[in-house]
Amino acid sequence: MIYHLPFDWDWVRVVTVYSIIIFAISTPIIFRLLKLLNLPRVTRLATWSRWVLVLPMAFLFAYISETIPRILFAIIEIAINHQLTFRPGVDCLIWQAYSPIFFVTGGMKIAPSHRFGVFIMLAGMKISVSIMNIYNVISFTSGGGGWDRLDPILDSPLWWNVSVYVLSVVILISYGSYLGSRSINRQIAAQSS
Numbered sequence: 001m002i003y004h005l006p007f008d009w010d011w012v013r014v015v016t017v018y019s020i021i022i023f024a025i026s027t028p029i030i031f032r033l034l035k036l037l038n039l040p041r042v043t044r045l046a047t048w049s050r051w052v053l054v055l056p057m058a059f060l061f062a063y064i065s066e067t068i069p070r071i072l073f074a075i076i077e078i079a080i081n082h083q084l085t086f087r088p089g090v091d092c093l094i095w096q097a098y099s100p101i102f103f104v105t106g107g108m109k110i111a112p113s114h115r116f117g118v119f120i121m122l123a124g125m126k127i128s129v130s131i132m133n134i135y136n137v138i139s140f141t142s143g144g145g146g147w148d149r150l151d152p153i154l155d156s157p158l159w160w161n162v163s164v165y166v167l168s169v170v171i172l173i174s175y176g177s178y179l180g181s182r183s184i185n186r187q188i189a190a191q192s193s
Contacts, residue, residue: 012160015089018073022090023098026068030102033064037109050112058122061106065099088156095154096133096161097168100126101175116183123172130165137162 036042037057045053073090104122111118137158141147147159154161 011089015093015160018077019090019093019098021076022069022072022094025072026065029068030061030065034061034102034105034109037106042110047112050110053110054107054118054122057110058103058107062099062103065102066094069094069098088150088154089160092151092154092156092161092164096130096164097171100168100172104172104175116179119176119179123176127169127172130168134162134165137165 042050070091073087073094077087100123103126104119107122108115108118140149141158145158148157150156151158151161
């Protein structure tokens with residue numbers, strides 16, 4: 001019996017290449033925008049107002065980090081292919097793996113203190129959403145649904161969505177590990193000096 005894989009390697013390759021190009025162009029733009037949160041006007045805001053702005057700022061930077069890559073993708077793909085052919089896969093990557101990084105970072109940058117705690121709260125929200133999405137897809141496929149079926153919202157195959165959700169969880173946990181180790185190293189350096 002010959003088993004066939006539910007995914008197409010050429011589609012994965014093209015989506016990955018487009019995504020890398022788009023993320024390489026849009027990331028420096030978004031990081032420049034994040035630097036606006038270091039301006040003296042922002043840092044002089046009252047502590048309570050900066051705490052109030054944590055969640056709105058997280059959503060603002062999530063929105064920005066979704067919009068800029070999608071515009072770049074549309075421009076690049078229309079210039080090359082004269083149509084949007086790989087948009088569903090790239091959109092899923094943007095919404096589920098790329099945007100959560102800036103959601104968390106935007107909220108952390110505006111927080112006046114306890115940034116690792118803010119990270120835990122915001123990343124926990126995004127990780128919870130990814131885990132629920134993985135659970136929903138696995139429940140669907142366990143009930144007889146196909147892995148190659150298109151998601152009604154993202155319009156990308158379910159196998160791709162689960163891969164991206166897992167990638168999102170791995171990225172956020174890795175980011176948290178990095179921040180946690182940096183925080184511990186700072187505390188050790190402060191105690192030794």
